[in-house]
Amino acid sequence: MAxxxxxxxKGPSILGVDPWVSDTRKTGxxxxxxxxxxxxxxxxxxxxxRFKKGEDIxxxxxxxxxxxxxxxxxxxxxxxxxxxxxxAFLFPNDLFGLSEEGRYTNAARALTPVTAYRLPVSVLxxxxxxxxxxxxxVICKLCEELRQSQRHAFLLGERRADxxxxxxxxxxxxxxVAKGDTAGEIYVPMDRSDIxxxxxxxxxxxxxTFGSLVRHNVIKFRDRRWLKITDRAAFDRILAxxxxxxxxxxxxxx
Amino acid sequence: MAxxxxxxxKGPSILGVDPWVSDTRKTGxxxxxxxxxxxxxxxxxxxxxRFKKGEDIxxxxxxxxxxxxxxxxxxxxxxxxxxxxxxAFLFPNDLFGLSEEGRYTNAARALTPVTAYRLPVSVLxxxxxxxxxxxxxVICKLCEELRQSQRHAFLLGERRADxxxxxxxxxxxxxxVAKGDTAGEIYVPMDRSDIxxxxxxxxxxxxxTFGSLVRHNVIKFRDRRWLKITDRAAFDRILAxxxxxxxxxxxxxx
DNA sequence: CCAGTAGTTTGATCCGGATCAAACTTTGGC
DNA sequence: GCCAAAGTTTGATCCGGATCAAACTACTGG
Numbered sequence: 001m002a003x004x005x006x007x008x009x010k011g012p013s014i015l016g017v018d019p020w021v022s023d024t025r026k027t028g029x030x031x032x033x034x035x036x037x038x039x040x041x042x043x044x045x046x047x048x049x050r051f052k053k054g055e056d057i058x059x060x061x062x063x064x065x066x067x068x069x070x071x072x073x074x075x076x077x078x079x080x081x082x083x084x085x086x087x088a089f090l091f092p093n094d095l096f097g098l099s100e101e102g103r104y105t106n107a108a109r110a111l112t113p114v115t116a117y118r119l120p121v122s123v124l125x126x127x128x129x130x131x132x133x134x135x136x137x138v139i140c141k142l143c144e145e146l147r148q149s150q151r152h153a154f155l156l157g158e159r160r161a162d163x164x165x166x167x168x169x170x171x172x173x174x175x176x177v178a179k180g181d182t183a184g185e186i187y188v189p190m191d192r193s194d195i196x197x198x199x200x201x202x203x204x205x206x207x208x209t210f211g212s213l214v215r216h217n218v219i220k221f222r223d224r225r226w227l228k229i230t231d232r233a234a235f236d237r238i239l240a241x242x243x244x245x246x247x248x249x250x251x252x253x254x
Numbered sequence: 255m256a257x258x259x260x261x262x263x264k265g266p267s268i269l270g271v272d273p274w275v276s277d278t279r280k281t282g283x284x285x286x287x288x289x290x291x292x293x294x295x296x297x298x299x300x301x302x303x304r305f306k307k308g309e310d311i312x313x314x315x316x317x318x319x320x321x322x323x324x325x326x327x328x329x330x331x332x333x334x335x336x337x338x339x340x341x342a343f344l345f346p347n348d349l350f351g352l353s354e355e356g357r358y359t360n361a362a363r364a365l366t367p368v369t370a371y372r373l374p375v376s377v378l379x380x381x382x383x384x385x386x387x388x389x390x391x392v393i394c395k396l397c398e399e400l401r402q403s404q405r406h407a408f409l410l411g412e413r414r415a416d417x418x419x420x421x422x423x424x425x426x427x428x429x430x431v432a433k434g435d436t437a438g439e440i441y442v443p444m445d446r447s448d449i450x451x452x453x454x455x456x457x458x459x460x461x462x463t464f465g466s467l468v469r470h471n472v473i474k475f476r477d478r479r480w481l482k483i484t485d486r487a488a489f490d491r492i493l494a495x496x497x498x499x500x501x502x503x504x505x506x507x508x
Numbered sequence: 509c510c511a512g513t514a515g516t517t518t519g520a521t522c523c524g525g526a527t528c529a530a531a532c533t534t535t536g537g538c
Numbered sequence: 539g540c541c542a543a544a545g546t547t548t549g550a551t552c553c554g555g556a557t558c559a560a561a562c563t564a565c566t567g568g
Contacts, residue, residue, distance in 0.1 A: 079408065080408070080411075081494075085411050087407065087408070098397060098400070100401070105401070129386070129390075132383070132389075135386075135389060135390070135393070136383075136389070138393060139392060139393055139396065142396040142397065142400060143352060143396065145400055146352070146396060146399055146400045147354070147359070149400055149403035149404050149406075149407060150341050152403075152407045153406045153407040154333065154334070154339060154341070156410035156411055157334075157339050157410055157454045159454070159525095159526080159554085159555095160554080161554075161555065191514090191515065191516085192515075192517095193515080193516095200410065200411045200413070201555075201556090202555070202556055202557075203516085204516095204517085204518085204556075204557080204558095205555055205556075206516095207516060207517055207518080208517080208518075209555095210517095211517075211518085223564095224515085224516080224563095224564080240335070413525095413555095414524080414525095415524075415525065445544090445545065446545075446547095447545080447546095455525075455526090456527075457546085458525085458526075458527080458528095458546095458547085458548085459524090459525055459526075460546095461546060461547055461548080462525085462547080463525095464547095465547075465548085477534095478533095478534080478545085478546080
């Protein structure tokens with residue numbers, strides 16, 4: 001739902017086809033869910049809504065009469081009875097608010113002040129059925145979010161805390177690179193506890209593991225939200241270590 | 255990608271809209287990705303392929319020139335350098351083989367003998383652009399798979415082995431209920447090691463935890479692949495325990 | 509600028525599941 | 539039906555991260 005794919009990706013695609021790939025290459029524009037034209041076409045039927053930091057965008061179980069497209073700010077989509085368990089972080093241009101049975105399945109809350117388009121489902125729906133290109137782009141976006149979610153699951157499948165966090169940082173970095181933001185430094189808009197809820201670690205473990213990475217000179221925090229990777233090789237080694245190690249040997253074979 | 259949603263769901267939906275909801279209610283037919291008509295329309299452009307148990311359907315990085323729709327059997331989609339880490343189990347009617355940059359990102363392998371439709375991308379693509387209903391159904395299917403993947407991530411976010419396995423069994427059960435298969439007993443087509451790779455536990459932990467559940471009379475195995483839930487209340491208690499517990503308290507607040 | 513609170517670090521202890529290892533059981537081929 | 543290989547159970551040990559708890563730091567609003 002949120003993070004960009006590795007930097008060697010050119011855009012979301014389904015069935016190996018993607019109009020943006022060539023678009024992006026030709027125009028050199030940043031990858032976007034909706035083109036400017038499309039965005040303004042949608043703007044006609046959309047209203048702009050604002051949420052304060054910490055404010056609920058919607059709650060699980062609410063009547064799902066609109067979907068959202070973030071213009072600026074960061075939000076989280078979360079679920080679980082306890083309200084913990086972050087399903088996705090939502091960044092500008094992310095589309096969210098998919099429903100099931102007409103109700104939102106997750107809740108969403110602004111982590112920073114958020115501005116977003118609010119698209120009433122009824123209007124968007126009729127648009128969709130008439131606008132093949134838009135529909136196609138929705139497919140692309142869904143593929144992207146599916147991959148994102150699979151990445152998240154992949155991250156959670158890793159057992160070691162450092163690998164989980166390194167993977168998370170990599171996701172953040174790639175997102176920012178894809179958007180053309182300041183490379184070199186990584187911006188971490190969410191707090192330690194949110195990170196923990198996303199990567200499946202306790203708040204304490206997140207802090208401790210960051211501390212350990214800093215102590216080993218792999219990363220360096222400028223302040224609580226900005227860091228840079230000071231030892232790329234070591235960083236990549238941590239990431240690589242995650243895969244290819246778990247030797248699940250079965251039965252007796254010497 | 256694979257499991258069905260909870261039984262109170264009527265079908266996949268995007269934006270709160272789903273043509274199958276009414277269809278299903280009217281006809282009482284089982285929920286399907288493709289209607290019979292659609293399936294046969296696709297069959298024209300599809301070839302039927304068979305895979306032996308353990309055979310690769312495709313490998314990560316292979317040229318992605320086709321997608322698949324399982325007719326019978328069970329497969330797994332997996333990734334990770336080590337080839338461990340199962341992303342999804344694939345059951346009949348599941349659509350898989352989405353690509354990125356024209357290459358498969360995951361690998362897929364048959365767990366049982368598998369029969370499947372193989373749909374060449376090129377043909378399907380032109381179909382898609384002309385067939386609005388098909389395109390719409392692809393959207394629905396993608397939403398379903400997205401939710402599935404989010405469920406998987408949710409499962410992996412849980413730390414306790416018994417909750418993970420109970421959740422997994424619940425997914426299997428719901429899938430089988432949705433397909434109208436034998437309720438009462440749950441069929442587990444994959445081996446312990448595959449389960450471990452999906453739920454993020456070691457092979458040993460899977461076996462031990464199953465053992466413990468059996469010892470507590472929560473479930474009972476008829477044989478290695480068939481089990482039933484003998485104490486529903488206890489089972490549900492395990493599931494419920496997963497949520498609402500993780501008290502991530504921050505700072506000092508007495 | 510200060511107080512109060514939200515957020516973060518750090519310490520100590522404990523436990524669940526990984527890991528290593530060996531026996532046991534089922535399956536499939538001949 | 540027998541053997542080998544595949545798959546499963548079970549035991550012992552160990553370690554990473556959860557959990558409990560307290561101190562520290564950075565914001566925020568008055």
